[in-house]
Amino acid sequence: QSVVTQPPSASGTPGQRVTISCSGSSSNIGSNFVFWYQQLPGTAPKLLIYRNDQRPSGVPDRFSGSKSGTSASLAISGLRSEDEADYYCATWDNSLSGSWVFGGGTKLTVL
């Protein structure tokens, strides 16, 4: 059971806008940056969003991140079939001696 929580699934139709949430606490999301990763089937994860809302070069601007308080969100606009993947949020947790923590992942289905 992760200290940051994501919905296990999300879905949308092509062209739609979908959001995936990541909920934590003051010891993690509330005081640290949030990162988002996309994992296409059978492949390694790929960094999608860093430091809450920054996109690495090469990531389409259809992907955007935001953070408010102890929650964060990943938004995907203009949904495409190739966006069907697992999405993970990650952040640093200050409790104990500190650690990187991942959310449980959200499987996005494009209907």
Place this chain on the structure above:
Amino acid sequence: QITLKESGPTLVKPTQTLTLTCSFSGFSLSTRDVGVGWVRQPPGKALEWLALIYWDDDERYSPSLKTRLTITKDTSKNQVFLTMNNMDPVDTATYYCAHSTTTVGPFDQWGQGTLVTVSS
């Protein structure tokens, strides 16, 4: 271009020690702010962070696995090693190494992963 590749045994027996190697190119672990970490993923399950080592030898470990893990580096050979002792079937997973920086954050480039099965 940054690349990373994991290598090691595909099958280990329970109670044995696992040693994985991450061989990388395109960056140096002697460069300020750079690190290499390990993340695993059991089949069909979520990602789990294991350990991370920085250019200045700072080592960080998952609190829940800290007693079983050791991360080391050989800067001259562009390699990072992860040892995990007392392996158990629940440790069956794909193990990834990934590049990190303190400026961008964790795991901005990943290796392809290596599947390790723990079974007698």
